[in-house]
Every structure is written in C-alpha cells, then in structure tokens.
Amino acid sequence: MPDNKLIEILARNDLRITPQRIAVLEVILNLEFHPSAEDIVNYIKLSFPHVPIGTVYKILDAFEKKGIINRVKTDSDTVRYDAVKEKHHHLYAHDSDRIEDYFDDDLNKLLTTYFKKKKIPNFEIKEFKLQIMGKFTNKQAWETK
Amino acid sequence: MPDNKLIEILARNDLRITPQRIAVLEVILNLEFHPSAEDIVNYIKLSFPHVPIGTVYKILDAFEKKGIINRVKTDSDTVRYDAVKEKHHHLYAHDSDRIEDYFDDDLNKLLTTYFKKKKIPNFEIKEFKLQIMGKFTNKQAWETK
DNA sequence: ATGTCTGCAAAAGCTTTGCAAGTAC
DNA sequence: GTACTTGCAAAGCTTTTGCAGACAT
DSSP states (O other), X not given: OOHHHHXXXXXXXXXXXXXXXXXXXXXXXXXXXXXXXXXXHHHHHTTXXXXXXXXXXXXXXXXXXXXXXXXXXXXXSSOEXXXXXXXXXXXXXXXXXXXXXXXXXXHXXXXXXXXXXXXXXXXXXXXXXXXXXXXXXXXXHHHTO | OOHHHHHHHHHHTTOOOOHHHHXXXXXXXXXXXXXXXXXXXXXXXXXXXXXXHHHHHHHHHHHHHHXXXXXXXXXXXXXXXXXXXXXXXXXXXXXXXXXEEEXXXXXXXXXXXXXXXXXXXXXXXXXXXXXXXXXESOOHHHHTO
16 A cells, blocks of 8 residues: 555544554555554564554554544454454454454345344444354465465 | 252363352353453352452363353453353443343344355355444443343 | 654553362262 | 362463653644
C-alpha cells in the first residue's frame, strides 16, 4: 500500500503522522492473519529495525479508539487485531491460531432479515459476527502468501 | 444443583471427586455470566473460604480437556468459561463485560441449511457460533438474579 | 512553542509451572 | 500403597503505565 494512502488515513483520524504509526497501520491493513502485538513487532522488524512493543501497544490503542482497527475475539489470552473493513465474519482454524476473514453478503442479508423479524428479548442488537470454526483444507494458499 | 449430580459428571469423565472440583463445577454450571477464573474464586469464597487461583486454573484445564467446559471467545485478554451445553450463541454487552447465552433452534437450522448449500472454499466447517453484540435493555432481570 | 508521541523500563495483570504435602481410589 | 490433586510460591507472558527526551504541527 502506498504511503500516501496510509498517511491519509492517519490524517483523517487526527493522528499525528509518524513512521511508527505508518508501519503499524501498513501491517494491519495488509496482513490477513489478524496479528497480535508481537506479530506486528516481528513483521515490522524486517523493514524498521526496532520499534518497542510498548509503543506498538500505544499505537494499537490509539487506532482502536479512532475506530481504524478492532480487537478480534479469540479464546486465548492474547489480543489480536483486525482492520475495520466491510462487514465480514471470521474463520477460526482448529489446529492453529490462524484466523481469516470471511465475506458473504448473502449471509449478511440472511441474518439481518432474520433478526428484523425475530427480536431477542431485552436485547438491542448493534451488530453480529459469525465465528466459523473448522479446518483449512488448502494450506498452500496461505503458506505461499 | 445437587451434589450427586455434580459428582456424577466428574465420575463420568474419569476425574477424581474433590471438594474443589465440585465447587468449581457447580459455579460454572449454575452461573450464567461466563465467569473468569477470578470470578470463580470469588464466588466460591462465599461457601468455601479459600481455594487458590492456581488450583482453579488447574481444575478448569482438566475440565476443558474432558470437554465439560469451553473457553468463551472475547476481545479482552482474560479467559472466560462456559459449560458445554446444547448448541447456543452468545450475546455480548457493549457497555459491560456481561456475556449471556442465546438459544435459538430456528437460527441453528437456518445456518446449518445455509452452509449445507454454500460451501466455503478450502475450509471444512466443524461448528459455528454467532456473536451478537449490543445492549441489554432490561438490567433488572440480571441484577436481581 | 506546544502538545503529542516514542523509547525505555518498571509495574501490573493473568496464567502456567514445579514441587512437597495431602487426598482419592 | 499409588497415582493424582491441592496449595503455595515462583516464574512466564502479555499488556499497561510513567516519565524524560524527541518529534509533528
């Protein structure tokens, strides 16, 4: 992704433009495996020798507050991040900690229609996300990325 | 829940019957808010003065391995637990860390049927769970439990 | 010039682990 | 009696916080 696009996102969100923020933003927008803070540090190292993980946490925090990213729900005790993008769901691999996006407009429509008719007592729905647990059957596609 | 039922569950799973395990199991089976390890310790304190949290973690670990409980997916860094029961989904409160079960057979059927027709490329679905985020509109029901 | 961000290190959670003593079987 | 479990404390991780110096505006 070109830097000027990344800078534009930061500017639009009233965030000061720093090399560290550009690097973190680029990683989250480009990577598809929903990185943890540590993943981000490791990935950035390749191009940006040393960003302390404390700084990455602060940056992630700022991004989350601005709504640029979200935390992904997992059943482990480490937080993973997801760039905010068009409505999507998540595929969770049973045998690894891989999490991938799943886009499906028919599914969105199906669920939206369903909950328009069927209300949940005492609960006002803001959004929903389907967690789909299972196994990836084609590892190549991911490993060679 | 009567002790003999709890004991029966432990026995069926080849777990030795100890007062600590009975207490933890009872909490998880009865409480509906998906407690963390710390919640469990606090709750148990009322009837069982002191169970170290390390022991609770070991018990939870044993229960999870036997499939008596599951970890609940959240976007925080603390793990919460859920008794394994008939298929259900989760309601997540936006303004608190409350998580409740949502049972809906029509929804289960709808999704099962949907994914029988629509396959996800390179992914073999084992199960799915809908996360429903929003706001509880009737706090009384919960607060007075 | 000002307010914000980074880097570093310390501190603060949460969870796991090791081991001796205790308990279930 | 044996194997497993508990209790306790230490260690391990992840995440947060504080503060001085650096940087963006």
